[in-house]
């Protein structure tokens with residue numbers, strides 16, 4: 301579905317991502333984990349054409365999308381839920397969802413169908429469709445941000461730190477939801493600082509350090525690796541979730 305080959309991204313002279321290769325197959329949940337500043341968001345922004353790449357290639361469904369305009373990439377079936385959710389606080393749940401309607405979806409029937417499908421996946425949003433988004437809980441706002449991305453009916457979705465700022469019980473809920481996206485056939489590239497949660501829902505994981513992939517593999521392999529466990533899964537002095 302999504303294939304990144306030898307990606308280099310720089311901000312001016314400063315490299316942020318170096319020679320990164322990764323792949324997400326259909327229905328697969330793949331996580332990109334790493335500390336703050338490792339380059340995770342840069343990877344996602346490059347995939348959807350928001351940050352220019354300085355080297356490497358990105359393919360979506362075998363089509364080269366490197367350097368393509370964001371809108372065109374979206375039309376090929378890719379959606380992103382950005383860091384920090386960015387929902388419109390003063391608007392209702394449904395108004396926020398409708399903003400996710402793709403520019404190429406013009407028929408009222410199709411828009412209604414997409415809305416129904418999002419409400420079917422997230423009954424909580426259906427119950428709160430007329431509620432002002434700013435009054436939703438953090439978990440519900442994240443749900444809304446994901447629902448809005450689904451309004452364009454993507455086959456591949458990029459999630460940037462969906463658990464950020466959520467209470468532990470809501471984190472659990474959001475990860476269950478991410479898992480359900482994969483089960484529903486979507487390909488998911490998940491960026492997380494919450495490594496243990498990411499591992500629990502992912503088929504494969506890539507670890508990014510200073511823009512370089514230092515390790516990749518199945519969650520089992522990661523958990524079995526002492527150095528990685530110490531650095532990323534709590535306990536070590538570099539534990540990602542330590543304050």
Ligand SMILES: Nc1ncnc2c1ncn2[C@@H]1O[C@H](COP(=O)(O)OP(=O)(O)O)[C@@H](O)[C@H]1O
Pocket residue numbers: 311316334335336337338339340341342343
């Ligand atoms: N717009 C930007 N301009 C300059 N440097 C940036 C910009 N965005 C991110 N960076 C730098 O690139 C590196 C990777 O950032 P980012 O991709 O946001 O990391 P992460 O999402 O893993 O926290 C960091 O050193 C960050 O300071």
Ligand SMILES: [Mg+2]
Pocket residue numbers: 340341342383460
């Ligand atoms: Mg980030």
